[in-house]
Amino acid sequence: MTNALPTPQPRPERRVLSVLVDNVPGVLLRIVALFRRRGINIHSLAVSVTEDPGVSRITMTVECPAALAESVVKQVRRVVEVRRVRDVTDAPRTERELALVKVNAPAGVRSEILEAAQVFRARPIDLTEKTVTLEVTGSPEKIDAFLNLVARHGVREVARTGSVVLLRGSATT
C-alpha cells in the first residue's frame, strides 16, 4: 500500500505477440520456456480458447527489443502445436485489458474515487465500509493511468488480465 505516486521508470521495450496454438496440455510451457531461456521477462500473458475449440490464443507482452523478439518468435514457430505467431506490436490493432482494483475508500473520499472511476468508465463491483473494488477496461496505458490516479488513496490489490489483441479490420493473426 502506497500513498505516493510511483516514480515513472524508463519502460523496457515491449513487444506484443499473438500466438495461435493447438488446445492441448503442455504448449504454454514450451512457449514460455523459449522466452525464459533468453532471460526475457513476460510482462503479461493471456490464454484462452478461440472460436475453434481446438485452438487457443496466447497473447503475450514481452520485455525485449524487436530483433530479439523476432529470433524467439521463429523458435516459437518450431513448436509442433503452434499454428501461427505474429508480433503485432506495430500492426493496427485493437487491444484491451481488464483490471480489478481494490482501493481504500473510507466515507470521506469515496465519492471522489467513484467520480474518478466514472471518468475512466470503471465500474464499482464491490463496496465495503473501507474499500471499493472497481472494474476497469481499456488499453494497458489507460489502466496504468487509472492506477496512478487512485494510488494516493491506497491501492490494496490489483488483478490484471493482461492484454488481449485482435488486428483491426478484416486482417487476422
Next chain:
Amino acid sequence: MRITTAETRKATRTISGAQAVVRVLEEAGVEWVFGHPGGASLPLYDALYDAPSIRHVLCRHEQVAAHAATGYARASGRFGVCTATSGPGATNLVTGLADAMMDSAAVLAITGQVVRANIGTDAFQEADVTSITTPITKHNALVMDPHALVRTLREAIYLCQSGRPGPVLVDVPRDVFQTQIPEELLDEPFEPRRRPVTKGHPARIAEAAEAISQSRRPILYVGGGAQGASEPLARLARRCRIPVTVTLMGKGAFDETDPLCLGMLGMHGTAYANYAINAADLVIAVGARFDDRVTGRLKDFCPHARFIHIDIDPSEIGKNKPAHIPIVGDAREVLEVLEPLVQPPDVEAWWKQIEEWRTRYPLRWKPGPMLKPQEAIEAIYRVTRGEALVVTDVGQHQMWAAQYYKCRRPRTFISSGGLGAMGFGFPAAMGAQFARPDALVVAIVGDGGFQMTMQDLITAVEWRLPLKIYVVNNGSLGMVRQWQELFYHQRYCAVQLQNPDFARIAEVFGAVGVRVERSEDLEPALQRSLEVTDRPVVVDLIVDPEENCYPMIPSGQSVKEMILGD
C-alpha cells in the same frame, strides 16, 4: 448377455498398448532398440518378447542407449530408437537427448511412466519427464489416452525425421501400455499436422545464383545440414571452383581430399580456412548455423562478406548473423535448383591467395620423444586408408581427429558437436556399427571421456562388435588442461587423470586390449587391431601429455587473434 459371433469379435479385437507400440515400430522398419528395462516399461519388454524382427540391445546405462541411437541415426540416415523406464531411467537419457537435439539427430525415445493415477504424487521412480525434456527435444508427449498412443507414436516417428531432424520423446504410463485398445487403431492413416518447407523460394535461389556468379571471393561454408546434399554440393563447388570449408558436423558432406576443400574452420580449424572465410566477399552457408565455435566474435566474423544462408529451419536464419539472401529449404533440393543457374565466377586471384595461405600455414605438428596425438591420428588415417566411419568423443582428440582424418563421404564422421558431450564417442560408435555392420567403425576417444561410458564395453563384447576403440591417452583432461595453460597461468586444477590400464580393462571385459607407448609400435598395433573381427579392440595410445591443439582462435575472439602454436 455375451455376444460371441465371429463378426463382433473381429470388430472389437484388441491389443495392449505395448503391443501397439511394437506394431508401430515394426511397420516403421525398426530393427534395433537400444535400452534398459525397468518397472514402468515392463509391459513394453513383454511385448518385445514376441517381436522377432526387433532386436533389443541391453545397454548398461541409459545415456549409452541414447548415444547409441544417435550414432545409429547419424550413420544410417534413418531414425534410432532408445528406451528407458520412468524416473532415473528417463533422466539418464537426458544428456543423450540434449546431444541429439543440438546435432539434429533423428532419435525416438520411448520412456515408461508411472501409472496415470500416480502421476504427480511423487510416486516411486516418478519424474516429470516431458517437462524435463521439453527444451532438449524437438517434441515430446505424455500419452494419457490409450487411444492416442498409436497416433502419438506415429507422429513422433514422423517428426524426429522430418524437416530438421531431432529427438522426440514419448512418455507412456505403465497402465497405458497395459490397456487393451482396438486393433483397428493401427489402420488409421497418419497425417502430419504440418509439413516443413523443403523447396527454396525460386526468386531467392535466382538471387543467390546471381550473387555467386558475381562474386570474386566466394566460399562454401558447409554444416551438418548438408550431409544429404553432397552430390549437388560437389557439382556446384567443382564446376565453379568454389573453395569449401566444413564444420565439425559438415565433415564428409564434401570430399576433404579434394583440393577445393580447406578442411574444418573455426576455433581449431585450419588457418587457411579461417583466413579464407574471413576474407571472402560471399559466404554460402549450407545447413550450417554460425555456431560460436565457428564464428568466434560475431561482429568480426567475415567482415567483408554477404551471406547466402540455406537452411531448413527458418529459426536459424538471421539468428547469429543477418542473412543477405535467406533460403529456407532442404539443402539438397535447394542446391539441385541453384547449381545449374550459377555462372562460374572469376576466382583466379582468390585461389592464388588461398594457395598462398595453405602453403604458408599448413596444419603441422612436431615429432618429439613421445608419441604425438596428431601422429596417432595420421597413422589411423593411413591404416584405415581413409575409409573408416570415424566416431569421436569430445576434447583435444576430437579436434585432432577433425583436422587429420580427412573424410570423403557423408555420414562417415560422427561427433558430439553442439553439446560437446564427453562419453558420447564409444556408445555412438556402437550405434553406428549396428547401423552399418560391414563398415570399419573407429571410435577415437580420449582417456577422460572414455571413462564416462566405458562400462558398456561389455555390451559391445556381447554383440561381438568389431569396433576399434583408439584411446588418445594423455593422462589428463587435455582440452581443459590446454585452457588452464593458455588462459589460467598454468594453474592446473583437476585435470590430471590417474587412469586404469585400458588394455587390461578391455581384456577383463572380453575385448582385445593393446597398449602403445612408442611411435614404432603404433602402426603395427593399429594394423593388428584391424585384423580382429569378432570383438572390440581397445588400443591405448600413450601420447605426449603436453601437446596442445592448434591452430586456436581463443573463445570469443576473431581470426586476428588466432594462435598458430609454432
